[in-house]
Amino acid sequence: MTASVDVAAVIKQSFPQLVERPSGDHPAFSAPASDILTVLSFLRNSQGYDLLTDLTAIDNGEDTTPRFTVVYHVFSTTGHTYLRLAADCRDDRKPSIASVTSLWPGADWHEREVFDMFGITFDGHPDMRRILMWEGYPYHPLRKEFPLAGIETPLPDIEVSEETGTKVLPAPMAGGPFVTSSGEINMAKAEPRAKDESWNEKKEKPL
Amino acid sequence: MVSTNTEFAYNTKIEGDVVVTRADAVINWIRSNSVWPMPMGLACCAIELMATAASRFDIARFGAEVFRFSPRQADCMIVAGTVTYKMAPHLRRIYDQMAAPKWVIAMGACASSGGMYRSYATLQGVDRIVPVDVYVSGCPPRPEALLDALIKLQTKMRDERSAKRLMSA
Numbered sequence: 001m002t003a004s005v006d007v008a009a010v011i012k013q014s015f016p017q018l019v020e021r022p023s024g025d026h027p028a029f030s031a032p033a034s035d036i037l038t039v040l041s042f043l044r045n046s047q048g049y050d051l052l053t054d055l056t057a058i059d060n061g062e063d064t065t066p067r068f069t070v071v072y073h074v075f076s077t078t079g080h081t082y083l084r085l086a087a088d089c090r091d092d093r094k095p096s097i098a099s100v101t102s103l104w105p106g107a108d109w110h111e112r113e114v115f116d117m118f119g120i121t122f123d124g125h126p127d128m129r130r131i132l133m134w135e136g137y138p139y140h141p142l143r144k145e146f147p148l149a150g151i152e153t154p155l156p157d158i159e160v161s162e163e164t165g166t167k168v169l170p171a172p173m174a175g176g177p178f179v180t181s182s183g184e185i186n187m188a189k190a191e192p193r194a195k196d197e198s199w200n201e202k203k204e205k206p207l
Numbered sequence: 208m209v210s211t212n213t214e215f216a217y218n219t220k221i222e223g224d225v226v227v228t229r230a231d232a233v234i235n236w237i238r239s240n241s242v243w244p245m246p247m248g249l250a251c252c253a254i255e256l257m258a259t260a261a262s263r264f265d266i267a268r269f270g271a272e273v274f275r276f277s278p279r280q281a282d283c284m285i286v287a288g289t290v291t292y293k294m295a296p297h298l299r300r301i302y303d304q305m306a307a308p309k310w311v312i313a314m315g316a317c318a319s320s321g322g323m324y325r326s327y328a329t330l331q332g333v334d335r336i337v338p339v340d341v342y343v344s345g346c347p348p349r350p351e352a353l354l355d356a357l358i359k360l361q362t363k364m365r366d367e368r369s370a371k372r373l374m375s376a
């Protein structure tokens with residue numbers, strides 16, 4: 001099966017409910033969450049988009065509805081073209097969407113990562129667990145309301161936590177986050193350590 | 208005092224098969240020259256750690272070539288890399304499984320202070336969960352820096368009151 005020359009036209013014709021998304025590179029469409037499996041299996045089975053290169057999500061902000069959007073990047077290994085598909089999740093509080101592991105088994109860990117970072121559950125996923133953070137971690141770190149420094153929580157292991165008296169503590173941001181702009185000429189001022197005021201030679205490191 | 212003996216080295220014909228020294232000196236000499244490291248390779252520092260162990264830099268020159276992947280057989284944990292909060296309890300458990308006496312080298316910026324990872328996922332310095340003897344700066348440190356840390360650790364080991372501790376243990 002080869003990729004269609006004008007896949008955008010084919011999609012518009014086959015799925016009139018899909019809306020074209022502004023895109024700087026590849027054709028991109030927004031699909032209703034209920035149609036995502038149908039559209040993706042159509043693209044895979046009859047349009048040659050046989051490779052799922054990426055599956056990720058967007059948090060549009062706490063007060064935005066719909067809040068979470070899942071993004072799919074598919075690639076045609078025969079036509080050498082990419083296509084982007086986005087679907088808004090149904091619920092803003094408990095977002096969920098259909099799993100595409102039935103089409104691409106490789107989506108398994110991508111969906112677990114999205115679940116871990118955004119808290120979006122994938123219906124029909126064979127093993128919906130966290131993948132990066134530990135089991136029992138109470139937050140989803142890539143959500144907009146989650147601070148980069150983190151939130152105080154107990155360590156994953158209670159015994160070690162009791163033994164060492166250590167907790168998961170917010171990291172000292174010290175004027176950060178540490179994003180150096182390539183436009184800044186003075187590197188001594190642009191470097192992260194220049195902004196670090198939480199501890200130095202004179203001030204002791206907080207325990 | 209005038210002596211006819213011009214030999215400064217130990218001579219068994221004159222003094223017999225006896226060496227007099229302090230227990231601390233002997234124990235520390237043995238310990239410091241046969242450090243068995245536990246490689247806790249967690250990130251790119253582990254590559255430099257491997258380079259330190261390999262032929263060009265050759266950690267065997269300092270008696271620490273016997274890298275042991277079992278904590279039971281090691282006495283110096285080299286924490287080489289970023290310690291995440293998820294990894295931290297496992298690191299502590301491995302440290303707990305090491306037989307005393309034991310030492311810890313925090314290799315590189317991440318192990319020493321969290322380094323550039325000021326984020327929710329990274330432990331801000333391995334000294335929050337295990338006692339660290341030597342810190343090595345660098346990102347990652349050059350093998351020479353790690354060898355320097357090992358020499359520093361050996362110097363530290365030679366000052367320890369080992370005999371007293373063995374008696375009271």
